[in-house]
Amino acid sequence: MTTVEYMQHHLTNNSVGEGFWTFNLDTIAVSIMLGALIVFVSMRLVRKMEAGTPGGFQNFVESILDFVAVNVRDAFPGHNPLIAPLALTVFLWIWLMNFMDLIPIDLLPYLFQLVTGDSHAYLKVVPTTDLNTTLAMSLTVFFLVIFYNIKIKGLWGYTKVFLFHPFGKFLIPINIIMTLIEEVAKPLSLALRLFGNLFAGELVFLLIALIGGTLAVGAAALFWAPVQILLDLAWLIFHLLVITLQAFIFMVLTIVYLGMAHEDVEHESVH
């Protein structure tokens, strides 16, 4: 297998169907499993929860809850009981999906190939390196934003944003296009930022992994194998920061966009 084939193999999803109706089975399965993990761990924790002397894990979860609650308080102006649970779900789910990037890159695909008996079976284990996942999440946020815009401002109020913003009543056609562009840019920027960061991170892991198969052969392995381990460790530690930051940014922008949907039309300028 050449280096290009190796990378292409790692970057190809295990999918069924064609064209628009292509289903990336690995993305769907991994993201559902991680979502189920959150639900399972939360349910277990709730059953074992103690008020007086909380254990280490309960403390850890409570610190995450506090962190999210503080961010919601800072970034969300009004009161909506949906926002904090949504933000927490977004943060935890994205963090876990991103975390799959830190598992040794060949491990899970190799195990999958052993189980299926197909030595060329595809498995891409990081759902957030699939644009479908990030776009699906950002579109969900986008539809929520539209829903709350219409709910809070009313249909006419929301339409007025399109008609008279940003250049006033004399340039209505341009206003409509400009606002449409600004609205479409929101989910796009959310999705592309997460996808771009994680995809790039995955590529770097792949390039580092390639050292083992290309340069660290024979006596050269004495030099290249330690270099690969060092590079991998360094990138892993840095990437731990990236995955947390990306999960945080997605969460906080979700809160801010929903917060802006709850604001009056007059404050729409930065919308």
Place this chain on the structure above:
Amino acid sequence: MTESNQQKSGSKHVIAPRPVGANYLLVGAGSMYTASVIAGFLVGYLLDYLFGTMPLFFLICGVLGFVAGARKVHLLSNRVNVATVTAKKKEEQNAE
């Protein structure tokens, strides 16, 4: 901040105000600009697809995407300026 500026402002330690509300959008200002350009071309493509006018709206909306992106980043940075000035005024009022 230089020493003379610190003396002018009257304080040696300047603590950045905690981001509140839309100020959080600054973390995504760069990608928002890029996304606006892409969104412009997307909307233009959609309009051309609807009206069969390729590439008229594609180009117009592409340019409008650039404008929208630049405008948004400008507004965002202005908003931070306003937040900083307001925080400074509050500090001065408290000091008095």
